[in-house]
Amino acid sequence: xxxxxxxxxxxxxxxxxxxxxxxxxxxxxxxxxxxxxxxxxxxxxxxxxxxxxxxxxxxxxxxxxxxxxxxxxxxxxxxxxxxxxxxxxx
Amino acid sequence: xxxxxxxxxxxxxxxxxxxxxxxxxxxxxxxxxxxxxxxxxxxxxxxxxxxxxxxxxxxxxxxxxxxxxxxxxxxxxxxxxxxxxxxxxxxxxxxxxxxxxxxxxxxxxxxxxxxxxxxxxxxxxxxxxxxxxxxxxxxxxxxxxxxxxxxxxxxxxxxxxxxxxxxxxxxxxxxxxxxxxxxxxxxxxxxxxxxxxxxxxxxxxxxxxxxxxxxxxxxxxxxxxxxxxxxxxxxxxxxxxxxxxxxxxxxxxxxxxxxxxxxxxxxxxxxxxxxxxxxxxxxxxxxxxxxxxxxxxxxxxxxxxxxxxxxxxxxxxxxxxxxxxxxxxxxxxxxxxxxxxxxxxxxxxxxxxxxxxxxxxxxxxxxxxxxxxxxxxxxxxxxxxxxxxxxxxxxxxxxxxxxxxxxxxxxxxxxxxxxxxxxxxx
Numbered sequence: 001x002x003x004x005x006x007x008x009x010x011x012x013x014x015x016x017x018x019x020x021x022x023x024x025x026x027x028x029x030x031x032x033x034x035x036x037x038x039x040x041x042x043x044x045x046x047x048x049x050x051x052x053x054x055x056x057x058x059x060x061x062x063x064x065x066x067x068x069x070x071x072x073x074x075x076x077x078x079x080x081x082x083x084x085x086x087x088x089x090x
Numbered sequence: 091x092x093x094x095x096x097x098x099x100x101x102x103x104x105x106x107x108x109x110x111x112x113x114x115x116x117x118x119x120x121x122x123x124x125x126x127x128x129x130x131x132x133x134x135x136x137x138x139x140x141x142x143x144x145x146x147x148x149x150x151x152x153x154x155x156x157x158x159x160x161x162x163x164x165x166x167x168x169x170x171x172x173x174x175x176x177x178x179x180x181x182x183x184x185x186x187x188x189x190x191x192x193x194x195x196x197x198x199x200x201x202x203x204x205x206x207x208x209x210x211x212x213x214x215x216x217x218x219x220x221x222x223x224x225x226x227x228x229x230x231x232x233x234x235x236x237x238x239x240x241x242x243x244x245x246x247x248x249x250x251x252x253x254x255x256x257x258x259x260x261x262x263x264x265x266x267x268x269x270x271x272x273x274x275x276x277x278x279x280x281x282x283x284x285x286x287x288x289x290x291x292x293x294x295x296x297x298x299x300x301x302x303x304x305x306x307x308x309x310x311x312x313x314x315x316x317x318x319x320x321x322x323x324x325x326x327x328x329x330x331x332x333x334x335x336x337x338x339x340x341x342x343x344x345x346x347x348x349x350x351x352x353x354x355x356x357x358x359x360x361x362x363x364x365x366x367x368x369x370x371x372x373x374x375x376x377x378x379x380x381x382x383x384x385x386x387x388x389x390x391x392x393x394x395x396x397x398x399x400x401x402x403x404x405x406x407x408x409x410x411x412x413x414x415x416x417x418x419x420x421x422x423x424x425x426x427x428x429x430x431x432x433x434x435x436x437x438x439x440x441x442x443x444x445x446x447x448x449x450x451x452x453x454x455x456x457x458x459x460x461x462x463x464x465x466x467x468x469x470x471x472x473x474x475x476x477x478x479x480x481x482x483x484x485x486x487x488x489x490x491x492x493x494x495x496x497x498x499x500x501x502x503x504x505x506x507x508x509x510x511x512x513x514x515x516x
Contacts (some may be wrong), residue, residue, distance in 0.1 A: 026214045043117035049131045072127035
């Protein structure tokens with residue numbers, strides 16, 4: 001993934017452009033420890049009942065838990081349910 | 091909810107895949123705008139739902155990722171039609187049902203009238219029948235504004251009408267005039283007297299004036315004056331005078347007043363001392379029947395081995411809606427047999443019966459708004475009959491309207507000496 005120059009990031013912060021647009025960050029919304037929405041990612045790297053790894057635009061995301069189930073998955077967003085034990089950024 | 095309906099309408103599948111690289115398969119689906127939902131990892135395979143139309147695109151992916159795809163379940167309308175393609179009668183019946191529902195919904199099946207007290211619902215419905223408005227009429231032939239105007243014109247006591255169509259109901263909301271006429275219009279001599287017709291109020295019977303409140307007209311009597319039957323109490327003719335107290339012209343108004351007079355009612359009652367008493371037996375027979383148009387279908391025995399019996403029938407009509415009555419009814423016929431025994435009243439029984447009759451008469455008078463002052467009644471019993479005679483002194487609101495005769499204005503006479511016209515003195 002091509003890195004955005006630091007000064008460009010400063011300009012975009014000054015203009016108050018949202019980070020998911022400016023920094024191409026993923027948006028992760030967690031409700032309790034049983035529901036998670038993820039937006040702005042690239043694709044799935046691994047999917048098992050105990051672990052889901054996702055490649056984001058700036059890094060990787062690893063979700064560890066049990067009975068993990070993908071409620072829906074498409075190009076724009078996905079929803080994961082189950083019992084989460086941890087969310088790690090790699 | 092709407093998504094689920096759309097999904098069912100278009101059809102979807104529950105699919106199972108086995109693959110060495112299932113994540114690559116999922117990513118290919120996502121990049122090609124194929125939505126997958128309810129994904130689960132079960133052992134060495136993955137199960138998920140997908141749309142029917144997307145399934146046909148999977149062929150290129152499963153070859154690329156060496157995935158084995160198996161359809162576990164099929165859901166949706168396309169599969170329902172395919173499964174029932176031989177059941178044409180079912181779909182035809184469903185279509186016929188939809189058409190029937192639509193056809194029935196374009197007619198009026200109930201006419202609901204509310205707010206009416208003076209005019210009965212049946213009377214209003216009868217009027218609507220004369221205007222060709224009835225149950226089963228098509229909605230497009232109804233003009234609510236014309237119905238409302240027609241009702242206001244036909245029924246003078248109705249001050250406001252709202253006619254609206256809700257579903258297959260025609261709803262008529264009515265507001266009637268609450269004020270009651272002080273003078274009973276049924277007692278008018280002339281049926282054509284309206285609220286604007288100039289008229290006098292005359293006494294319908296002899297009596298003494300107790301109270302008089304005049305709203306329009308010229309009172310000719312005062313309180314505590316005697317009046318005779320036919321005497322004018324309130325005159326509708328008013329003389330307009332000038333400063334010299336000469337009558338300039340006459341005006342004719344619709345006399346209106348509350349007049350209370352004290353009068354008497356003659357009372358007479360007679361009944362024979364011998365009478366036939368009905369002694370009802372314990373045997374009561376009940377049978378049921380159905381009626382369609384004018385045909386009766388009795389469900390019980392019609393034999394009655396009694397010489398004397400009372401029979402009453404209770405009939406219940408079948409209503410499709412509130413006022414839409416079908417020509418079908420059902421009910422029961424109850425037979426009460428009795429014996430006749432000749433009896434004679436004793437003196438006490440005869441007096442008791444005479445008093446009962448008198449009280450019934452007085453109650454009727456009270457219900458008409460008459461105030462009973464006193465009664466002077468004598469009961470006379472003989473061997474054959476019992477007579478009750480006397481008078482009842484009452485105070486009642488009374489008055490009868492009669493049209494006033496309008497006088498023609500005096501003709502003008504030509505004065506021979508001055509060639510001027512002078513009015514002729516009456």
